[in-house]
Amino acid sequence: FDHNLLSGCHVVITAGPTREAIDPVRYITNQSSGKMGYAVAEAAAEAGARVTLISGPVNLPTPTRVHRIDVVRADEMYDASMAVVGEGCDVFIATAAVADYRPTITSDHKIKKSTEEIHLTLVKNPDIVAAVAAHARRPFTVGFAAETHDVITYAQRKLENKHLDMIATNDVSGENVGFNSDNNALTVIWPGGHKVLPLAAKRQIAKQLIELIAIRYKR
Numbered sequence: 001f002d003h004n005l006l007s008g009c010h011v012v013i014t015a016g017p018t019r020e021a022i023d024p025v026r027y028i029t030n031q032s033s034g035k036m037g038y039a040v041a042e043a044a045a046e047a048g049a050r051v052t053l054i055s056g057p058v059n060l061p062t063p064t065r066v067h068r069i070d071v072v073r074a075d076e077m078y079d080a081s082m083a084v085v086g087e088g089c090d091v092f093i094a095t096a097a098v099a100d101y102r103p104t105i106t107s108d109h110k111i112k113k114s115t116e117e118i119h120l121t122l123v124k125n126p127d128i129v130a131a132v133a134a135h136a137r138r139p140f141t142v143g144f145a146a147e148t149h150d151v152i153t154y155a156q157r158k159l160e161n162k163h164l165d166m167i168a169t170n171d172v173s174g175e176n177v178g179f180n181s182d183n184n185a186l187t188v189i190w191p192g193g194h195k196v197l198p199l200a201a202k203r204q205i206a207k208q209l210i211e212l213i214a215i216r217y218k219r
């Protein structure tokens with residue numbers, strides 16, 4: 001692993017889940033542990049990059065030489081990402097499992113148990129990685145895709161629709177990969193090529209991903 005691979009580069013990474021409040025004690029979230037994103041941050045720092053990690057709520061230590069910004073909600077992750085990209089960065093890697101929807105209304109008091117059925121209305125959150133790819137100071141933009149079926153087809157569609165430079169896709173239907181696991185397997189796709197990174201520890205996969213990103217970014 002080349003420790004000067006990304007020297008002089010500012011790499012920004014989103015990681016973990018987001019939490020969308022229903023009321024002061026309840027929220028909507030997902031199974032992301034942050035392990036994949038933190039491994040990518042560590043690998044980028046080991047490759048000599050200056051690293052900013054924008055993190056949802058997780059229980060992980062901050063990797064060495066990584067600047068961490070903590071957020072909770074998707075709109076906070078969006079604002080933090082736009083602020084950092086606006087100042088200028090070279091590579092943006094979106095590993096976060098951002099909640100696609102949030103409750104339309106967040107109650108400011110604990111919702112009381114009452115009728116047999118209650119309804120929760122949700123509204124779409126802004127798409128962070130798509131906004132980064134559309135930014136005037138667009139960095140080399142890498143997305144992730146978590147799919148349970150037709151993995152490559154959906155990932156290819158996200159690469160095109162979000163105008164990304166690269167997408168790393170994982171099948172999250174299995175037990176030993178994706179959300180929360182210490183291991184992962186990725187198919188990395190870019191316009192005109194792809195590479196399969198077979199099952200390995202997330203830290204190992206992260207290094208391989210950083211190598212692929214460095215090659216494509218330098219072109």
Ligand code: PMT
Binds near residue numbers: 100
């Ligand atoms: O955190 P771990 O437990 O280690 O698990 C790792 C992981 C499974 C979360 C990770 O490998 C992964 O796949 N991350 C992406 C999860 C996801 O939400 O994918 P998606 O297909 O819904 O989103 C596609 C891309 O758009 C992602 O890069 C996502 O960060 C981004 N996105 C999505 C919605 C949104 N509002 N803003 C975004 O930026």
